[in-house]
Amino acid sequence: MFSLFRKGKKPAEPAPAAQSAAAPAAADSAERKPTTTASGGRMVKINLTVNGKPVSADIDARTLLVQLLRENLRLTGTHVGCDTSQCGACVVHLDGRAVKSCTTLAASCDAAKVVTIEGLAQGGKLHPMQEAFREHHGLQCGFCTPGMIMAAVDIVARRGGRVSEEVVRADLEGNICRCTGYHNIVAAVLAGAAAMSAAGTAKPQAAE
Amino acid sequence: MTATGIGAPVKRKEDQRFITGKGQYTDDINRQGQAYAVFVRSPHAHAALKNIDLSAALTSPGCLGAFTGADLAADKVGTLICGWMIHSKDGSPMKAGAHPALAQGKVRYVGDHVAVVIGETLNAAKDAAEKVSVEYEALPAVTDLAGAQSSGQAQIHAEAANNTVYQWHLGDKAAVAAAFASARHVTKIDLINNRLIPNAIEPRAAIGEYDAGNDSLTLYTTSQNPHVTRLVLAAFIGLAPEHKLRVIAPDVGGGFGSKIFIYAEETVCLWAARKIGRPVKWTGDRSEAFLADAHGRDHVTKAELAVDANGKILGLRASTKANLGGYLSTFASSVPTYLYAPLLSGQYDIPAIYCEVDGVYTNTAPVDAYRGAGRPEATFVVERLVEVAARQIGMDPAEFRRLNFIKSFPHQTPVIMAYDVGDYEACLDKALELADYKGLAARKAESAKKGLKRGLGFSAYIEACGIAPSQAVGSLGAGVGLWESAEVRVNPTGSVEVLTGSHSHGQGHETTFAQLVSQRLGIPIEQVTVVHGDTDKVQFGMGTYGSRSGAVGMSAIFRAIDKVIVKAKKVAGFVLEVPEDSVDFNDGIFSSKATNKTLTFPEVALQAYIAHKFTGAQLEPGLKEGAFFDPTNFTFPSGVHICELEIDPATGATRIERWTAVDDFGTLVNPMIVEGQVHGGIVQGVGQALLEGAVYNKDGQLVTASFMDYTMPRASDVPSFKVAMTSTPCPSNPLGIKGCGEAGAIAAPAAVINAITDALGHEGVAMPATPQAVWRAANTSAQKLAAE
Numbered sequence: 002m003f004s005l006f007r008k009g010k011k012p013a014e015p016a017p018a019a020q021s022a023a024a025p026a027a028a029d030s031a032e033r034k035p036t037t038t039a040s041g042g043r044m045v046k047i048n049l050t051v052n053g054k055p056v057s058a059d060i061d062a063r064t065l066l067v068q069l070l071r072e073n074l075r076l077t078g079t080h081v082g083c084d085t086s087q088c089g090a091c092v093v094h095l096d097g098r099a100v101k102s103c104t105t106l107a108a109s110c111d112a113a114k115v116v117t118i119e120g121l122a123q124g125g126k127l128h129p130m131q132e133a134f135r136e137h138h139g140l141q142c143g144f145c146t147p148g149m150i151m152a153a154v155d156i157v158a159r160r161g162g163r164v165s166e167e168v169v170r171a172d173l174e175g176n177i178c179r180c181t182g183y184h185n186i187v188a189a190v191l192a193g194a195a196a197m198s199a200a201g202t203a204k205p206q207a208a209e
Numbered sequence: 210m211t212a213t214g215i216g217a218p219v220k221r222k223e224d225q226r227f228i229t230g231k232g233q234y235t236d237d238i239n240r241q242g243q244a245y246a247v248f249v250r251s252p253h254a255h256a257a258l259k260n261i262d263l264s265a266a267l268t269s270p271g272c273l274g275a276f277t278g279a280d281l282a283a284d285k286v287g288t289l290i291c292g293w294m295i296h297s298k299d300g301s302p303m304k305a306g307a308h309p310a311l312a313q314g315k316v317r318y319v320g321d322h323v324a325v326v327i328g329e330t331l332n333a334a335k336d337a338a339e340k341v342s343v344e345y346e347a348l349p350a351v352t353d354l355a356g357a358q359s360s361g362q363a364q365i366h367a368e369a370a371n372n373t374v375y376q377w378h379l380g381d382k383a384a385v386a387a388a389f390a391s392a393r394h395v396t397k398i399d400l401i402n403n404r405l406i407p408n409a410i411e412p413r414a415a416i417g418e419y420d421a422g423n424d425s426l427t428l429y430t431t432s433q434n435p436h437v438t439r440l441v442l443a444a445f446i447g448l449a450p451e452h453k454l455r456v457i458a459p460d461v462g463g464g465f466g467s468k469i470f471i472y473a474e475e476t477v478c479l480w481a482a483r484k485i486g487r488p489v490k491w492t493g494d495r496s497e498a499f500l501a502d503a504h505g506r507d508h509v510t511k512a513e514l515a516v517d518a519n520g521k522i523l524g525l526r527a528s529t530k531a532n533l534g535g536y537l538s539t540f541a542s543s544v545p546t547y548l549y550a551p552l553l554s555g556q557y558d559i560p561a562i563y564c565e566v567d568g569v570y571t572n573t574a575p576v577d578a579y580r581g582a583g584r585p586e587a588t589f590v591v592e593r594l595v596e597v598a599a600r601q602i603g604m605d606p607a608e609f610r611r612l613n614f615i616k617s618f619p620h621q622t623p624v625i626m627a628y629d630v631g632d633y634e635a636c637l638d639k640a641l642e643l644a645d646y647k648g649l650a651a652r653k654a655e656s657a658k659k660g661l662k663r664g665l666g667f668s669a670y671i672e673a674c675g676i677a678p679s680q681a682v683g684s685l686g687a688g689v690g691l692w693e694s695a696e697v698r699v700n701p702t703g704s705v706e707v708l709t710g711s712h713s714h715g716q717g718h719e720t721t722f723a724q725l726v727s728q729r730l731g732i733p734i735e736q737v738t739v740v741h742g743d744t745d746k747v748q749f750g751m752g753t754y755g756s757r758s759g760a761v762g763m764s765a766i767f768r769a770i771d772k773v774i775v776k777a778k779k780v781a782g783f784v785l786e787v788p789e790d791s792v793d794f795n796d797g798i799f800s801s802k803a804t805n806k807t808l809t810f811p812e813v814a815l816q817a818y819i820a821h822k823f824t825g826a827q828l829e830p831g832l833k834e835g836a837f838f839d840p841t842n843f844t845f846p847s848g849v850h851i852c853e854l855e856i857d858p859a860t861g862a863t864r865i866e867r868w869t870a871v872d873d874f875g876t877l878v879n880p881m882i883v884e885g886q887v888h889g890g891i892v893q894g895v896g897q898a899l900l901e902g903a904v905y906n907k908d909g910q911l912v913t914a915s916f917m918d919y920t921m922p923r924a925s926d927v928p929s930f931k932v933a934m935t936s937t938p939c940p941s942n943p944l945g946i947k948g949c950g951e952a953g954a955i956a957a958p959a960a961v962i963n964a965i966t967d968a969l970g971h972e973g974v975a976m977p978a979t980p981q982a983v984w985r986a987a988n989t990s991a992q993k994l995a996a997e
Contacts, residue, residue: 077237078230083495087916118230142715143227144411144462173924182888183924
């Protein structure tokens with residue numbers, strides 16, 4: 002049966018009115034009821050980890066993961082390019098897997114670990130895939146780039162570094178770029194894969 | 210060439226922020242107290258607006274306001290403009306109906322703007338927008354371009370009889386008729402240039418903000434040309450005087466033409482911000498982009514080529530109907546006229562050309578410039594005609610092209626353009642070699658053994674870029690000049706800020722423009738920052754489109770640097786205590802034969818600002834210069850693209866096996882970036898040829914209104930490309946740049962269709978050549994297709 006909530010997770014309870022630090026900045030109208038939004042939506046409380054930091058949020062149950070990231074946490078590196086889960090500009094890692102955050106309900110991410118483009122570099126050092134995109138001119142306007150890089154890291158990890166041009170092109174099915182014609186993106190992903198393999202990180206990511 | 214100078218494949222300076230998620234696009238910006246706008250859009254292609262009831266919306270929780278076209282009219286907000294006047298054959302000016310930002314009286318396409326609702330939150334605005342009650346009286350929709358001018362069709366604008374905006378022509382009709390009368394062979398083709406939806410991956414967005422203290426407005430917007438936006442919003446739409454309006458176009462996620470134009474949404478956000486006293490933000494979703502971004506192409510053309518007994522082209526004739534949509538967008542009128550017909554000579558010596566174009570209203574989204582803008586349409590006509598003519602007279606298509614190439618320059622075509630320089634045979638020869646044209650027959654045989662059909666198609670394109678000599682475009686009806694501006698500000702420590710009127714939305718100006726400064730001033734590229742996209746920082750500029758930023762924008766920087774060097778030499782003369790005219794400047798070092806002392810560029814910069822070595826009477830302190838560059842001619846990039854593909858007749862699947870591109874862009878500033886532009890352009894052209902096509906049904910509903918229904922090229926649809934260059938530097942700008950941004954999109958469609966028709970052995974396939982269309986063409990005889 003289809004469920005809005007991931008396997009093994011209980012639906013979050015409606016939250017009390019108290020706002021956490023990460024609650025929406027936009028002001029709802031004054032006299033709303035404690036557990037509903039200005040326009041009647043149900044509020045839920047979630048706790049999750051984003052880029053290694055604990056996050057607690059009271060959110061409208063309709064909130065999408067990308068909205069939580071962009072609007073509440075101001076992590077604007079994750080982009081929205083379409084409304085049909087096609088373009089992949091919104092790809093983030095959820096418990097070690099690439100997902101489209103534009104069609105993931107934030108409420109389904111309670112207790113999850115989320116990594117966005119902002120959390121990919123570690124200790125001030127770019128991820129090899131980020132380096133590869135710059136080195137191979139794998140981006141032009143930059144809008145699809147965060148999703149491309151997050152998807153690319155997932156492809157290489159998922160396939161244990163065993164990628165070819167054909168595999169990369171097929172696995173980028175869910176990411177659209179209008180600028181580059183993909184030529185340099187493919188070159189970048191192959192180079193990033195080689196660098197990840199050399200660094201020993203071309204393996205499925207643990208759901209840390 | 211230095212490591213970071215002109216010609217070096219310098220890694221991009223802007224990439225650090227994009228690969229770490231630190232780009233700043235319009236939707237990433239949030240202003241204190243901002244409210245959210247949602248547009249109520251017409252579900253009808255053509256309808257009278259009988260009544261709009263806002264009462265339920267206004268009492269919806271969190272609704273801050275709801276407005277219609279009547280509110281804009283009451284505030285005397287001007288209508289959106291079309292900035293290029295076209296005159297018909299009979300001398301009459303084009304017949305344009307009004308284009309209100311919010312509809313007045315009628316709606317004219319699905320997605321037309323009926324009302325705007327402002328809410329405390331986006332959800333509140335969406336909920337309130339659902340409560341706007343609109344009474345429409347549906348009218349018959351005009352959606353078929355070919356039949357839109359028929360007398361029985363509904364009238365879209367009262368001003369334009371038979372939905373005809375203009376009936377324009379170019380060339381010598383009588384000379385062409387004489388050429389055809391004397392021809393040994395005439396090739397005739399009917400072409401549809403399919404309608405495309407630009408689909409930059411960043412949807413359009415806008416934030417309007419009013420500062421009551423200064424009575425000034427600020428607009429953050431996804432624009433390729435913020436100064437033009439400000440000019441139009443101030444001078445024509447009248448939202449604020451120009452000096453009280455700031456337009457900021459921050460990082461912009463791709464444009465391809467669609468972000469040149471001044472649209473309803475940013476106009477309304479800006480107006481509403483003052484109305485409700487809060488910043489107003491709108492971010493389009495993809496559905497809105499499909500419905501209401503300006504579309505591209507959409508021509509129906511009949512074309513003929515006259516050839517003599519020796520295979521020499523005598524004349525070309527084309528008759529085109531161009532779909533302009535339900536309203537005229539900002540530069541809509543120019544695209545199928547002056548950006549199209551003057552390119553119909555291609556790379557060929559054609560003595561006589563005549564083209565007539567009807568610009569036509571239909572109940573569809575406005576159509577305007579999209580990557581290439583008119584030039585892909587012209588190239589498709591010329592390169593399909595040439596290919597088919599070669600096949601019909603039994604000549605090798607490469608040799609037919611070679612025979613007819615223009616071989617001496619300058620060359621005046623019969624359709625306005627004076628080609629300055631080029632070497633078309635050099636491109637062709639290099640392309641033939643890289644594509645292993647000699648091995649084609651063997652490869653075709655190999656494919657046949659597997660039951661596949663292999664084909665090869667050429668496209669020898671030309672484009673006119675470096676848009677444009679202001680006086681020339683003014684004489685053709687443009688409402689603006691098309692020069693560019695630059696300012697080079699040297700800081701006392703010797704670092705440099707370059708302010709440019711060009712706008713980068715993927716082109717890499719922060720790198721290429723810095724390369725120019727680094728080379729000419731002899732300073733590290735890290736010491737150069739490029740500033741663009743803010744009318745409060747950059748005085749004026751015309752923006753980025755038409756592959757103009759290198760040829761025109763960088764030329765303005767070049768001229769400003771000239772002035773900086775002249776001034777710096779004066780400063781150096783005082784410091785070195787030598788005559789100013791004895792000072793040399795090379796690789797960042799000022800020297801003079803009159804002394805063995807030298808100065809670095811930063812040392813001179815500091816001296817210019819501390820001003821201790823000269824008096825105010827002798828020299829003005831400081832080091833900052835500006836320039837406006839107006840080109841003396843268009844630039845004429847050209848090249849040969851060769852597409853080789855395999856068709857599986859059992860499935861209709863087309864697989865591009867090889868792509869060879871040899872382009873002549875003159876001087877290359879950064880070959881890495883240039884090749885990237887070529888790749889991207891090719892895939893947009895391949896998209897047009899194989900995958901993309903906007904489809905309206907007879908009621909005017911856009912059937913292809915999402916990425917689920919409109920086929921965007923994906924990584925698996927295209928191969929890697931073989932890209933090479935030749936170079937004949939452009940003589941009309943100081944760097945010799947021709948421009949590279951549109952070449953691929955201009956060249957590719959004809960190369961693909963020429964390859965498919967070569968593989969099939971007949972001409973019966975149109976764009977987009979989807980698997981279904983190709984399967985049908987592969988499994989139907991040419992005679993039967995012709996009979997249909």
